[in-house]
Amino acid sequence: EDQVTQSPEALRLQEGESSSLNCSYTVSGLRGLFWYRQDPGKGPEFLFTLYSAGEEKEKERLKATLTKKESFLHITAPKPEDSATYLCAVQSFAGGTSYGKLTFGQGTILTVHP
Amino acid sequence: GAVVSQHPSWVICKSGTSVKIECRSLDFQATTMFWYRQFPKQSLMLMATSNEGSKATYEQGVEKDKFLINHASLTLSTLTVTSAHPEDSSFYICSARRGGSYEQYFGPGTRLTVT
Numbered sequence: 001e002d003q004v005t006q007s008p009e010a011l012r013l014q015e016g017e018s019s020s021l022n023c024s025y026t027v028s029g030l031r032g033l034f035w036y037r038q039d040p041g042k043g044p045e046f047l048f049t050l051y052s053a054g055e056e057k058e059k060e061r062l063k064a065t066l067t068k069k070e071s072f073l074h075i076t077a078p079k080p081e082d083s084a085t086y087l088c089a090v091q092s093f094a095g096g097t098s099y100g101k102l103t104f105g106q107g108t109i110l111t112v113h114p
Numbered sequence: 115g116a117v118v119s120q121h122p123s124w125v126i127c128k129s130g131t132s133v134k135i136e137c138r139s140l141d142f143q144a145t146t147m148f149w150y151r152q153f154p155k156q157s158l159m160l161m162a163t164s165n166e167g168s169k170a171t172y173e174q175g176v177e178k179d180k181f182l183i184n185h186a187s188l189t190l191s192t193l194t195v196t197s198a199h200p201e202d203s204s205f206y207i208c209s210a211r212r213g214g215s216y217e218q219y220f221g222p223g224t225r226l227t228v229t
Contacts, residue, residue, distance in 0.1 A: 043221050101148075
């Protein structure tokens, strides 16, 4: 069974204070690892897909990296508008009725204070 | 691109009644749509997967007769909560996936309150 664990559960930063969020996973054949941002009362917003170890992707102040066991979401010089819950999810190569299924972690609640 | 809408955004209904939630992919064709449920301060839990023109596949523990899913076209899926009870109150979110793509794009969610 695919499993995803995110840490820390909550992270408070001062504006401009860079940090990283962790996503550890176990999966029987990784098809893709996904990062989403979710604001309160809204659906998740797609950020990145990573497919293989060593891959990195960047978008504004966010950078996602992937190893064979975990992924990191690095936030550089965050701003208050980066405050949200960040969700990590994995998709395995399992087929049949499980095709396309995402398994989510519990998320990291990020708060950036001005 | 990759915009998914849901309607309604919130709904209040009385216990015993049925509620239908629509999920539409606005600018792409979605070969697969997914329905999730999210409780306060918890992550998303997959309820079912539906492919256009096929019966939905439900996750273990999800009552298929209570949560009816129809994926009638490549841009529309509906979730009907039948004989709703207060414990069905939750945040329901759909997502859609293009054929040949792995990413899922999520709708804004529907807040269901059963009184």
